[in-house]
Amino acid sequence: MNNLFIRSFSIDWDAVLQGSYLRRIPALAGLESLEFESPVTLFAGDNQTGKSTLLEAIAVCAGFNAEGGTLNYSFSTYEGDRSELAEAMRLVRGFRRPQVGSFLRAESFFNVASAALTEYNFDGLMEDWHSESHGESFLSFIRKYRQPGLFLMDEPEAALSPRRQLELLRHVEEQAAAGSQYLIVTHSPILLGIGGAHILSFDGGAVRPCSYEEADSYQVMRAFLDGRTCPMPER
Numbered sequence: 001m002n003n004l005f006i007r008s009f010s011i012d013w014d015a016v017l018q019g020s021y022l023r024r025i026p027a028l029a030g031l032e033s034l035e036f037e038s039p040v041t042l043f044a045g046d047n048q049t050g051k052s053t054l055l056e057a058i059a060v061c062a063g064f065n066a067e068g069g070t071l072n073y074s075f076s077t078y079e080g081d082r083s084e085l086a087e088a089m090r091l092v093r094g095f096r097r098p099q100v101g102s103f104l105r106a107e108s109f110f111n112v113a114s115a116a117l118t119e120y121n122f123d124g125l126m127e128d129w130h131s132e133s134h135g136e137s138f139l140s141f142i143r144k145y146r147q148p149g150l151f152l153m154d155e156p157e158a159a160l161s162p163r164r165q166l167e168l169l170r171h172v173e174e175q176a177a178a179g180s181q182y183l184i185v186t187h188s189p190i191l192l193g194i195g196g197a198h199i200l201s202f203d204g205g206a207v208r209p210c211s212y213e214e215a216d217s218y219q220v221m222r223a224f225l226d227g228r229t230c231p232m233p234e235r
Contacts, residue, residue, distance in 0.1 A: 005101075005150045005181045008035040008092040009058060015088035022085055025050040026205035034207065036183075038198035039176035043185040044215045045202030051185045052105075052154050054207075057085035058183060059152045064103035071101050098181075100149035104141065104156065139164060143171060148179030157188035165190040189221045 010033040016022055023029050028050040043051040056066060060083045063071050138159040142151070157165055165188055172182055173195050186192060192199060192215050201210040212218055 002036075002094060003096060004036055004039065004094050005096055005098045006036060006058065006062060006091055006183075007094050008033060009061070010090050010092075011085070012088045012090070016084065020084060022053070025053065027202040027207050028054060028085070030205070031207050034200075036181075036198070038196060039180065040172060040182045040184070040194050040197040042192055042194065042197050042199045043183070043202060044187070044192060044199055044210070044217060046216060049202035051202050053083075053085060055152055055154055055183060055185050057083045057089050058091070059103040060086035061089050061091045062101075062103075062150065062152075064101070064152065068103050068105045071098075096179075098148070098150040100145045100147055101151055102141070102145070102149075103152040103154075104138070105154040136164075139167060142168065146175075148175070149181075151175075151180060151182050153182070153184045153186075155185055155187065157186055157191055162190060169194050187217050189215075189218045192218060 011031060013032070025048075027045070031054075043055060045051055060066055066083060138156065142153075142156075145151075156168060160168060169191060172184075176182060176194075176196065184191065184194075192212055199210050199212065199215055200207055201215060203216055
């Protein structure tokens with residue numbers, strides 16, 4: 001039985017404007033529904049293939065703030081803070097409801113940390129993540145929750161050294177085994193190696209399952225390490 005917090009989603013493309021930029025993203029334009037098969041799902045692929053756009057839409061539908069944070073965050077630091085795709089998306093939820101969770105984007109974590117300290121620091125219980133380095137504060141935020149929950153991350157490797165990426169990999173594996181669900185956008189060959197993860201490639205104009213060895217990030221890094229050159233993979 002699928003006991004994930006989010007089992008699947010569907011997209012009503014009739015609710016998306018004909019001139020919308022979403023229709024110009026091939027991998028998304030051909031996507032009508034998707035079922036999650038594992039506690040850890042990784043979105044892989046090149047830049048501008050729709051990975052982060054899809055993750056943000058799922059996050060907003062699940063009740064998270066578009067800029068990131070936990071389920072009780074509701075702040076905005078820029079105009080136009082809305083997800084057009086989320087408005088056309090419907091989530092199918094599991095019988096369990098997450099009691100904790102977070103949506104983290106490496107590029108907006110400063111804003112999340114600021115909101116945690118100034119707006120959501122109830123009784124002084126929140127940590128001052130600004131007192132740590134970017135990578136350490138990012139990991140501290142992630143490791144704060146030990147009970148099963150729903151966690152979405154957009155390119156967490158941007159804040160983490162390879163060693164810290166390995167720490168995150170182990171944390172995700174442990175928490176997934178304990179009942180958490182993770183949706184992660186990543187270009188990291190390290191994080192793509194999370195045990196038991198279901199990898200979805202957005203390359204080639206479609207969202208499709210792929211193995212670790214088929215992932216573009218792995219192939220490029222392997223070629224570089226083997227020859228210390230930077231070959232351009234075929235598309």
